[in-house]
Amino acid sequence: MNDDRLEELHGEVPGARTHELGVRLRACESRGVTYLSDDFPVFWESASGANVFDVDGNAFIDLSGAFGVASTGHANPYVASAIADQALRLMHAMGDVHPTEVRVQLMEKLAQLAPGDLSKSYLAVTGSDAIETALKTAILATGKPAVAAFKGGYHGLSLGALEVCGFEQFREPFADALRSRTLFLDFPRPEPVAGEGTAAAVATIRDAIAARNDVGAILIEPIQARGGCVVPPKGFLSALRALCDEFGLLLILDEIYTGFGRTGAMFAAVDEGVVPDILCVGKAMAGGFPISAAIAKPAVMDAWEASRGESLHTSTYLGNPMGCAAALANIGEIERLELVNRARHLGHALGARFDSLARVPPVVECRGRGLMWGIELRDAVLADATVKAALRHGVILIPCGTQGNVLSITPPLTIAERQLYRALDIVEDVLCKHGGT
Ligand SMILES: Cc1ncc(COP(=O)(O)O)c(C=O)c1O
Known part of the structure; x- marks a missing residue:
């Protein structure tokens, strides 16, 4: 065909x-x-x-790429045969119990691609799942329960991800079940005068953060995808990074839509040289097989206690071998082509x-x-x-x-x-x- x-x-x-x-x-x-x-x-x-x-x-x-997932083309033959080969060899292993080599290979690859010293991953299945993993990691690493997120930000619709979802229409029917601890910030629009919009937006965010003592992290998409393809003003992401450093907050970048080349960089925030503390990826990572990840700096990821046999956070399909094989093949295609x-x-x-x-x-x-x-x-x-x-x-x-x-x-x-x-x-x-x- x-x-x-x-x-x-x-x-x-x-x-x-x-x-x-x-x-x-x-x-x-x-x-x-x-x-x-x-x-x-x-x-x-x-x-x-x-x-x-x-x-x-x-x-x-x-023109949709099926929500930006089919980055290497629908039914990419290399990815499809990697899944088929893996399925014939080992379709499913045991999430947090008996691991596989292909899982090691994928996480080594993610560590190689991620910016800075982000080198420890927590694999997950959906984008929301990766976001929830990042939120839990931030809570453990900072000891603070709340995060700041942006109006118009979309991070998935599972109950935990909904807490940080900047779309009121998705939150409203479940409002009574959602904690109201998320600090919602305005996502700045590109400025008419270079620099002005960033400075004003960052000053407002600084005041909002300073007024709360329960916020441990800021969560942001480098370009709001479902929010309407909203590109922040130049310099905003790096100013946010500096603000996080000033207040001792973690910066969580949601590159689930923008990641793996979509914006012309492997990760969109790399364009501004921004290294987050946690990077969430999904969608295009495996070209259509459901797998995602939260990738963090070792000191942040090590906030999780070493598992003593009963992992604090896992799921049946964590690190599914077909997903890992698909991701490795898809990333290989992104590089090869x-x-x-x-x-x-x-x-x-x-x-x-x-x-x-x-x-x-x-x-x-x-x-x-x-x-x-x-x-x-x-x-x-x-x-x-x-x-x-x-x-x-x-x-x-x-x-x-x-x-x-x-x-x-x-x-x-x-x-x-x-x-x-x-x-x-x-x-x-x-x-x-x-x-x-
Ligand atoms: C930026 C971003 N984060 C997270 C998600 C949630 O991913 P999923 O639908 O796989 O849960 C999406 C989905 O569109 C997204 O665009």
Whole structure:
């Protein structure tokens, strides 16, 4: 199967088979999971590179990378065969009891890639899981129960991660069950005058931190992903690092979306030379197999007591061998195909493309870095209509932003240029001709 095809549609999208499966899904899945309507979504049958094929035989260009996960391309053959080989040899070991060599190899690799002296990992399964591990680590290392996090920050939806989630709509139904100890800070927008925004934002954060004595760490995404692809002003992350040092706080970087090359650097904060105390990674690490990690400085990670046989924090699938093999193969592909450089170069080239998109009337702003961009529209209704119209024209994309009014562009880092530009042309066309409808 070619993996650099343009869109190919046969008849109505969504097609008959999708509609049929939608009815069956409705009957057997919690209605809280999948949004189903007459014009969205499509059922995926297979995917390859930057193409997704649905159950009605339509081919789409994927601008989502399936939440940024399929960095080396959907169904990357090296990653797929690493999983298959590992599955035939050893599919599952015992989380915190009997380990495997492949787990050692992965954590050695993470130590090699992580900035500074971050060299000890706690493996986990989902992004939320890695965040919860980092939060527990911070509590043990600092003796303080609270963290500061940012409005618009997204770190997952499990109950512990929800405590630090900067999206009110996810917290609200569970508010009574959530502790209110998180200090929520404003995430600064790029400043009109260089330096001013950073200084003002950091001064406000300093006051907020100084007013509390229970905060042990600051948790931040270097670029808010689901928050709407919000890039902080230059110098903000390093100022935050300095503030953490001043107050003896840990800096926890959530690079679950931005990590492994997405922004044109192996890790986005590296662009500013920022070394966190704990780095959370997931998503693109294994290209589609669920595995994540919290990677920390040894002194921080050693806040955990040595296990005496009953680990204080573990799960059945911790360090699953297929996940470790998938991550090693996927990272190998990122290196072999030089995808970090590719994302950086394409990101520079895309600047001009997004400048012209930004002039289309319903677009408020285009912003991003590498292969992580957001197209902010005037409202969520338009974003939703654009996502649906793009699907009808053969492009998969998703909305993001706390208001749902931003189109998220995070394709596989392997996407062919002709696919990328074609898909962006389709999005622009939809925005111009149909105003998103
Ligand atoms: C930055 C960030 N952190 C954490 C998470 C949570 O990851 P998961 O959905 O695997 O729990 C996400 C998911 O989108 C994310 O974007």
